[in-house]
Amino acid sequence: MIEAAGEDSNVCIIAVEEVPPESVSNYGVVKPAGSSTADLFEITDLVEKPLPKDAPSNLVIAGRYILPPSIFPAIRKTEPGAKGEIQLTDAIRLLRGTGCRLLALRLPPGERRYDIGNFESYFETFMEFAMADKEYGPRLRTRMKKLLGV
Numbered sequence: 001m002i003e004a005a006g007e008d009s010n011v012c013i014i015a016v017e018e019v020p021p022e023s024v025s026n027y028g029v030v031k032p033a034g035s036s037t038a039d040l041f042e043i044t045d046l047v048e049k050p051l052p053k054d055a056p057s058n059l060v061i062a063g064r065y066i067l068p069p070s071i072f073p074a075i076r077k078t079e080p081g082a083k084g085e086i087q088l089t090d091a092i093r094l095l096r097g098t099g100c101r102l103l104a105l106r107l108p109p110g111e112r113r114y115d116i117g118n119f120e121s122y123f124e125t126f127m128e129f130a131m132a133d134k135e136y137g138p139r140l141r142t143r144m145k146k147l148l149g150v
Contacts, residue, residue, distance in 0.1 A: 001105055004040055005066045011101045012071070012092055014043070015064035017113060018106075024055040026117070028089040030104050031056030043102045048081065048089040059104065061089065062113045068100060 001013050016030055031045040045056060065088075074091040081087050096102055107113060116122040131137045131144070 001064065001066045004103065004105055008101070010068050010070070010099065011066070011103060012068060012095055013066040013103045013105055014046070014092070015062040015107055016059045016104045017062045019058055019060050021052050021055065021058045024052055024058055024060060025049050026115075027060035028087075029055045029057060030059050030061065032059065032104065039106045041104055043104045045096070046089050046092060046102070048087045059106075062107055063115075067092075068095070070095060070098060070100065074098075 001015065005011050005013050014030065019027065026049065028046055028048045029050055030043040031047075033042040033044045035041070046061065047054075047056065050056075071091060074094040075086065075088070077094060078086050078091040081090065092102065114121075114125040114128075116125050131141050133140075
């Protein structure tokens with residue numbers, strides 16, 4: 001992502017990944033400018049957690065960004081959304097109006113992204129990392145087997 005940004009201090013690069021259309025309402029979704037088959041492509045808009053029927057694509061924001069310094073004034077101007085939260089996607093949309101280039105970069109095939117935006121996915125991620133830990137993993141796996149009666 002850093003390489004894609006280069007020396008341009010007025011570019012926003014957002015990592016994206018493809019999800020099934022019925023899952024888009026869990027994420028921020030980008031609208032590609034034209035064809036989105038390339039790994040790096042321009043986006044014309046982004047929207048936070050749209051209904052599947054309203055989503056501009058099934059390319060969702062993967063929580064990795066290269067943002068220009070102008071993001072901070074944009075965040076300060078961003079009004080809280082329906083749940084009272086300030087959405088980064090809304091601040092990035094403001095950047096679009098200032099001439100900032102908005103680009104999306106697809107995650108490489110096979111790269112795993114961990115979503116910790118809700119308790120279930122946070123717990124799953126935590127357990128996966130904890131059980132893979134070289135020091136604590138073996139004891140945790142033994143304990144989990146005992147708890148599960150396996």
